[in-house]
Amino acid sequence: MPPLLFYFFALITLGFGFLVVTGRNPVTCALALAASFVGLAALFLSLDAYFIAVIQILVYAGAVMVLFLFIIMLLDIKTEEGKKLNLPAIVSGVLLAVLLALQIIAVAGSTPLAQKSTQGSPLALADAAGKIGKAALPTITNDLKAGELPDAKLIGFTLFDQYGFHLQVIGLLLLVGTIGVVVLSKRERSAP
Amino acid sequence: MHASIILLLPFFSALVILLGHRQLKGAAVLISVGSSVISFIACVALLAVADDKDNNIKLLLPFLDVGHFHANIDVLIDKQSRGMMFIVSFIGMLVHLFSLGYMKDDDAKPRFFGSLSLFMFSMTGIVLAGNLIMMFIFWELVGLSSYLLIGHWYQKASAAEACKKAFLTNRIGDFGFMIGILLLFGANGGNVNLDDLATAFSSGPLRPDAPGYSAGFTAAAALCIFLGAVGKSAQFPLHVWLPDAMEGPTPVSALIHAATMVAAGVYMLVRVSFLIEASPLAAEIIAGIGCFTALLAALMATQQNDIKRVLAYSTLSQLGYMVMAVGAVAMHVQHGHELHGPNPGHPAMFHLYTHAFFKALLFLGSGAIIYACHHEQDIWKMGGLRKHMPVTFYTFAIGTAALMGLPYITSGFYSKEGVLGAAYDSGCSILFHGTALTALLTSFYMTRLVIVAFFGKPRTESAHHATEVPMIMLLPLVVLAVFSIFSAWDGFATPLQALKPAHEPPHDTVLAASILAFLIGTGGAIYLYRGKDKDPVNIKLFANKFYFDEIYAVIIRICQDRLAWIVTALERIFVDGLIARLPTAIVARLGAATRMLQGGHLQGYTFLLGSGVIAVVYLVVFVLPRMGH
Amino acid sequence: MITLGHYLVVSGMLFALGLAGVIARRNIIIVYMCLEMMLSAANLALVGFSRFHLVNGLPDYTAQSLVFFTITVAAAEVAVGLAIIVALFRSKQSVDVESVTKLQG
Numbered sequence: 001m002p003p004l005l006f007y008f009f010a011l012i013t014l015g016f017g018f019l020v021v022t023g024r025n026p027v028t029c030a031l032a033l034a035a036s037f038v039g040l041a042a043l044f045l046s047l048d049a050y051f052i053a054v055i056q057i058l059v060y061a062g063a064v065m066v067l068f069l070f071i072i073m074l075l076d077i078k079t080e081e082g083k084k085l086n087l088p089a090i091v092s093g094v095l096l097a098v099l100l101a102l103q104i105i106a107v108a109g110s111t112p113l114a115q116k117s118t119q120g121s122p123l124a125l126a127d128a129a130g131k132i133g134k135a136a137l138p139t140i141t142n143d144l145k146a147g148e149l150p151d152a153k154l155i156g157f158t159l160f161d162q163y164g165f166h167l168q169v170i171g172l173l174l175l176v177g178t179i180g181v182v183v184l185s186k187r188e189r190s191a192p
Numbered sequence: 193m194h195a196s197i198i199l200l201l202p203f204f205s206a207l208v209i210l211l212g213h214r215q216l217k218g219a220a221v222l223i224s225v226g227s228s229v230i231s232f233i234a235c236v237a238l239l240a241v242a243d244d245k246d247n248n249i250k251l252l253l254p255f256l257d258v259g260h261f262h263a264n265i266d267v268l269i270d271k272q273s274r275g276m277m278f279i280v281s282f283i284g285m286l287v288h289l290f291s292l293g294y295m296k297d298d299d300a301k302p303r304f305f306g307s308l309s310l311f312m313f314s315m316t317g318i319v320l321a322g323n324l325i326m327m328f329i330f331w332e333l334v335g336l337s338s339y340l341l342i343g344h345w346y347q348k349a350s351a352a353e354a355c356k357k358a359f360l361t362n363r364i365g366d367f368g369f370m371i372g373i374l375l376l377f378g379a380n381g382g383n384v385n386l387d388d389l390a391t392a393f394s395s396g397p398l399r400p401d402a403p404g405y406s407a408g409f410t411a412a413a414a415l416c417i418f419l420g421a422v423g424k425s426a427q428f429p430l431h432v433w434l435p436d437a438m439e440g441p442t443p444v445s446a447l448i449h450a451a452t453m454v455a456a457g458v459y460m461l462v463r464v465s466f467l468i469e470a471s472p473l474a475a476e477i478i479a480g481i482g483c484f485t486a487l488l489a490a491l492m493a494t495q496q497n498d499i500k501r502v503l504a505y506s507t508l509s510q511l512g513y514m515v516m517a518v519g520a521v522a523m524h525v526q527h528g529h530e531l532h533g534p535n536p537g538h539p540a541m542f543h544l545y546t547h548a549f550f551k552a553l554l555f556l557g558s559g560a561i562i563y564a565c566h567h568e569q570d571i572w573k574m575g576g577l578r579k580h581m582p583v584t585f586y587t588f589a590i591g592t593a594a595l596m597g598l599p600y601i602t603s604g605f606y607s608k609e610g611v612l613g614a615a616y617d618s619g620c621s622i623l624f625h626g627t628a629l630t631a632l633l634t635s636f637y638m639t640r641l642v643i644v645a646f647f648g649k650p651r652t653e654s655a656h657h658a659t660e661v662p663m664i665m666l667l668p669l670v671v672l673a674v675f676s677i678f679s680a681w682d683g684f685a686t687p688l689q690a691l692k693p694a695h696e697p698p699h700d701t702v703l704a705a706s707i708l709a710f711l712i713g714t715g716g717a718i719y720l721y722r723g724k725d726k727d728p729v730n731i732k733l734f735a736n737k738f739y740f741d742e743i744y745a746v747i748i749r750i751c752q753d754r755l756a757w758i759v760t761a762l763e764r765i766f767v768d769g770l771i772a773r774l775p776t777a778i779v780a781r782l783g784a785a786t787r788m789l790q791g792g793h794l795q796g797y798t799f800l801l802g803s804g805v806i807a808v809v810y811l812v813v814f815v816l817p818r819m820g821h
Numbered sequence: 822m823i824t825l826g827h828y829l830v831v832s833g834m835l836f837a838l839g840l841a842g843v844i845a846r847r848n849i850i851i852v853y854m855c856l857e858m859m860l861s862a863a864n865l866a867l868v869g870f871s872r873f874h875l876v877n878g879l880p881d882y883t884a885q886s887l888v889f890f891t892i893t894v895a896a897a898e899v900a901v902g903l904a905i906i907v908a909l910f911r912s913k914q915s916v917d918v919e920s921v922t923k924l925q926g
Contacts (some may be wrong), residue, residue, distance in 0.1 A: 003823055006823045013842070014831065014834055014835060014838070020851070020854055021846070021855060023851075029899055033854050040864075044865070044868055046228060046823075047868050048872055049868045049885055049888075051885070051907075052864075052889070053922065054880035055862075055892055056892065060896075063896060064857065068850065068854060071906065075907065075910050075916065088843050089799075089847075092799050092844055093799070093843075093845035095800065096837075096840055096844065097841035100833070100840060101837040103834055104832075104833030105830055107813055108846065109826060110861050111829075113825065115823055115824055116823045117822040117825070121878070123875070123878060124849060124878030125878065132879070149917070155882055155889065156881065159886050160866070161860065168867050168891050172891065173894065173897055177897035180901050184907075185907060185908070792922065795844050795852075795918060802844070
């Protein structure tokens with residue numbers, strides 16, 4: 001991806017993220033976060049992770065943020081009025097954030113691993129067809145030979161082949177979460 | 193076998209009464225009296241048992257057996273213990289019988305008789321003890337029984353104070369006793385068996401010419417053990433508890449504070465006479481204190497108005513006699529003279545023996561008077577009792593005569609002569625003169641007592657209406673009167689193992705001195721007190737007991753309170769503060785500080801989390817590689 | 822050229838932003854949103870590593886599976902967390918972080 005696009009989307013992600021942190025109105029923050037997720041999805045795309053990008057939009061920006069908005073509307077949360085700024089918290093938060101960012105920049109800049117680039121490590125699609133072993137399903141190999149990356153299919157294969165059990169557990173987790181939410185949201189019935 | 197019966201029967205009687213007095217009620221009294229009678233019979237049987245020279249000490253019970261330390265309950269049956277046992281059980285039995293009448297109207301009879309049984313048990317233990325540790329155990333038990341009995345009417349504030357005073361003063365003496373025992377324990381390699389100690393002193397590691405011998409050590413041990421006798425036998429300066437102990441019922445005074453418990457000190461001193469003979473310094477001090485106590489008490493007795501107080505001071509004085517005799521005999525032996533004859537008696541033990549009878553008689557007689565005068569104890573409120581209570585009068589008179597030492601007729605004469613002889617033989621003229629003066633004073637105050645209480649006209653209504661006491665109370669009086677006269681005769685003394693000093697021609701000086709003292713004292717008292725209605729002589733110093741109680745109170749207030757204040761301050765600063773409060777404060781502060789880390793504040797936690805991550809990343813990425821990992 | 826390092830830096834800055842938001846904001850819901858931002862930053866780093874660690878010429882899909890799971894768990898967690906916040910709001914009538922003080926002290 002041309003560097004310009006990268007910087008553009010990175011700027012979107014970080015800019016809207018900053019808006020989340022500093023926004024007054026909760027609805028503003030929620031919408032800013034949704035936009036930040038969109039930018040993040042674009043970054044995923046630039047990394048050839050198509051499936052993940054779509055999932056990000058669908059689930060995160062589409063479901064989670066909407067849920068957030070629902071709750072904000074439900075609780076009718078007003079803008080934070082001009083209350084006194086929580087100065088110690090703000091200062092410490094900013095300080096920590098700056099320190100952490102500096103550290104990460106320093107680390108990321110120095111490891112040799114971080115010098116790789118997409119050009120430097122191209123995907124070898126055609127050769128991969130012969131090497132993927134168990135995943136050599138007809139659909140996948142056809143796509144590979146055609147020079148496309150069957151991203152969803154490969155993720156699907158990995159999930160169901162290697163992480164089948166984990167998938168079941170995740171399903172159970174979702175069930176439990178659903179039940180939990182229902183139970184937690186019940187209003188207390190006063191005893192007759 | 194006899195010893196076990198004598199020792200354990202009162203113990204079980206006391207135990208039964210303790211556990212079942214609610215159910216037993218009246219029967220408790222009978223249990224106690226019955227046990228005393230049976231013990232007496234057993235003691236009489238014991239008198240007939242021959243002496244076993246080689247195996248005197250018989251083990252009854254290995255009480256404590258810890259490593260190299262042994263404390264046993266064993267009995268030493270020899271002449272001295274058999275004689276003393278007879279006195280204790282005989283007078284004990286008589287007092288039990290007397291109490292049946294005297295305590296008839298009392299509410300807490302079971303408690304009284306239970307304590308009496310406990311006392312008999314403890315006293316027997318002291319008499320029969322074969323080693324010093326056992327003696328100490330029973331020594332303390334006797335102190336406890338005395339506390340219980342003096343404080344029998346504890347609802348009365350003066351009685352509660354008195355029993356506390358008795359116990360505390362005894363404790364001071366016991367402390368010295370314990371130190372003495374420990375000294376001997378250490379010196380004799382852990383063995384305080386009386387026979388073994390005697391051997392150690394005569395031919396073992398503690399004899400005078402042994403390599404490790406130290407005169408100071410022997411004197412210290414002797415004096416510490418003597419402290420025990422000072423406490424128990426109420427010598428100066430621990431004499432203050434005995435007069436106050438008269439707050440107890442009169443039978444208690446008769447048994448404990450006249451005949452047996454206070455004599456335990458003298459008994460113990462005679463038991464460890466080998467120790468006293470080993471140290472000249474100790475012997476002199478003992479004799480001196482004994483003589484001083486005798487004189488002091490006699491002076492105080494001349495001005496007392498309570499009949500029991502007079503008798504109490506008289507007891508103090510006679511105890512001083514006995515202690516002085518112990519010291520004097522030791523001095524005599526140290527000067528190279530042996531005690532005479534194949535069966536050497538001991539003047540102190542002999543005087544103890546005769547004194548027990550007539551002093552108990554006097555106390556029981558005073559009990560009868562008090563009972564008849566409706567618990568009135570002031571002699572100036574009595575009078576003319578001679579006509580109303582004849583038997584009591586005659587027995588009391590016999591007892592008085594014995595105490596004063598009526599020449600040749602009464603037993604008291606022979607024993608007092610023995611004491612005066614010992615004082616004379618010791619070679620110290622101060623001792624002899626002090627003892628003679630005390631004899632004079634004894635005659636004086638006893639005659640005063642008899643004249644004021646029995647002669648003249650009745651001074652109050654209750655004295656006017658006094659009648660003779662019931663038979664159960666008269667019987668012991670008569671029996672004791674017989675003993676007061678005849679106990680010094682050989683016919684009585686030998687079977688009763690009385691340790692009577694062998695008959696030697698009496699020193700003329702001693703004989704003259706005793707007869708003269710008797711005459712002057714009696715004459716003076718008759719002259720001063722005949723027909724008087726109130727005391728013509730008024731010496732405040734004697735009447736107020738030389739202000740000893742007040743002096744002690746001041747000393748306690750000045751010394752003890754100051755000392756207590758200092759110790760409290762030290763304790764608050766060091767023990768309490770440094771060791772208890774300082775760590776507590778430190779921990780509390782640290783805890784409070786640490787608690788702030790867990791403020792329950794969500795964002796605080798996140799902050800800590802973030803800073804932790806930053807710190808770790810910094811260390812791992814930037815610091816460790818530089819250090820070579 | 823855009824290297825892995827760029828992606829990592831973006832991810833790190835996003836994470837730092839989230840951390841600052843969690844510490845500094847007073848509204849519970851906004852704190853929660855910043856928490857989600859931190860999770861997403863981690864996802865970005867994972868995807869980045871997945872792309873640049875090639876297995877048989879293809880990206881390493883293990884990391885992407887992990888991202889999948891992460892997103893799922895994050896969604897469930899958001900649901901439950903918001904339910905808790907709603908219950909909290911019902912009792913406290915406020916979404917201020919300072920009002921939840923029962924465990925303090």
